[in-house]
Amino acid sequence: EIVLTQSPATLSLSPGERATLSCRATQSINTYLAWYQQKPGQAPRLLIYDASNRATGIPARFSGSWSGTDFTLTISSLEPEDFAVYYCQQRSDWPLTFGGGTKVEIK
């Protein structure tokens, strides 16, 4: 099973700051990685697919990148609505797996 490890577990930042979220895979997953945002009481929402492609309607402040098995979600300047939990997910192999999540909270 491919394990995705997200870090940090919690990120405390202020609006306007830059957020850098990490997701590391235990083996090569090519670029078959997606990022999702989840707010309390809501279903997850797709942000990024294939490691670096923004989903429809996602603001340009969200970007994805990778190097080998290390993936990064960057939010260039946090808006109040960006404080949420973020999950990465791989579709390279079965079982499909999610990372444990990173909570971005207001400092």
Place this chain on the structure above:
Amino acid sequence: QVQLVESGGGVVQPGRSLKLSCAASGFTFSNYAMLWVRQAPGKGLEWVTFISYDGTNKYYADSVKGRFIISRDNSKNTLYLQMSTLRAEDTAVYYCVRDRTDAFDLWGQGTVVTVSS
């Protein structure tokens, strides 16, 4: 509009069964693979099961293999999850999800399943 609406959740005793449904609308359901993803209270997301667009291929997480069955009726635009021999650890919000092949691009609002005596 484009949406997925789950139903069928509730409180059930350990060892009993429950069937979830997911009604799709606003898109050509038969063109998409579908999945169920669950989230235990206060926990992260867990993929449960997958079914191909035509129902011929199915995959299950080890945690539910042999107990859960995914199916679909493309004539009714509906996805199902038959859950048997339920355990306390199956307690979660169950999301119906559309698989665009490169990502899970459409999620339902979720239905709550509570397994408790």
